[in-house]
Amino acid sequence: MGKESYDVVIVGAGIVGAACADAFAGRGMRVAVVDRDVIGSGATAAGMGHIVVMDDSEAQFALTNYSQRLWQELHTELPDDVEYEQRGTIWVAADEEEMVEVRRKRDYYQQRGVAVEVLDATQLKEAEPNLRDGLCGGLLVPGDAVLYPPCAARFLMNRAQKRGARLRLGASVPEILEGRVRLSDGQEIVGDIVVNATGANAAELTPGIEIKKRKGHLVITDRYPGFLRHQLVELGYLKSAHSVARDSVAFNVQPRRTGQILIGSSRQYGAEHKEVDQIMLAKMLRRAQEYMPALGCMSALRVWTGFRAATPDKLPLIGPCPERKSLFLATGHEGLGITTSLGTARILADQVTGARREIPVEPYLPSRTIADHVHA
């Protein structure tokens, strides 16, 4: 049997790998995708599926805003099981200090063309009656959405396959070589370029890149239709999610179409085990109940963990891997991989094909991290 040969070999069939496969195949390239497990088995299946515009940095805003627009363009084509719903996000302000942040955030989004609405305490209570009394208000971002990520990844991969992409599941890749990948059975698949899209595991395949695992917990409840309407995130999230050093929890709840509620979130470094950490879980649920006391009366069906692919500057790695001729990276999306998968795929395909770029790609180039590191 001869070696299989492709224009692009993608390692990792999570939502980022699937979106990349779809984008490359859509440009007429011959694509193969290899995954040791099934489609979307890593962070894709573990995360919430929040399509959200973020403003931690200009580059993060550009990529999330661009990606959200791509989801909005795509959503009429998504199958029913993707459960895409434009629920909107409310960033909840607990005190006056956080209301100052609400107004700053409003100005930032408005100046960049994103529709937002400031809610006072009364409007917040009307929008989400199950929030506790005494909160100050919030910022509604109506364009944000929720979806079910594994089915979204499967849709993207199936579309790539219709466009000719080959998918090989259950095949682990112990090594990426120059212009080819080696499978554990010794077989090699040749590609003009190879894309490492293995999320939090990316540094195992490409030593030296700055990806760390950041563990998270999620809880899903039984069905309580009508209890929650929007994705709710505490503004204190900005303090906890962006602290790169400490373990943290934040109030972050998402309504599912079934009436179920996803309850998050936690962030931990240096926790490599998949086991549920009861102390973190208890902290996370206590935090959630501080905002929504009635959550405490609900029955939870499952608790699980997952690993985000975190980078030091909180931006993904998208583009050629330094000092490697044929290797590209598409990883490091932290908690935003579902949102930014579509934008990632577009700008990676733009880089490879030399197409016109719709947003500047420089902030995401893997070379920038290494340069920063050298100067540090």
Add this chain to the structure above:
Amino acid sequence: MPNEIIVRVNGAPVSVPAGATVAVAMMMASQPCRTSVTGEPRSTLCGMGICFECRAIVNGIPHSRSCQLPCEPEMDVRTDE
């Protein structure tokens, strides 16, 4: 303790022997405990709190396992839609 207890199942009074579970009251009233995602009526199966098929709304609390709850006078029991 009286020998018979009256509870309301989907609004209608049902008389059950003292010590009967809510699941029994729902069966006596011929009412399903809950409705599945696909709209099927469901009722108690295992009778020991494991299968979760007997979830009902008891005194306003959804997803209560009716096979594990003894009836109390004037209890309000509803099919969990």
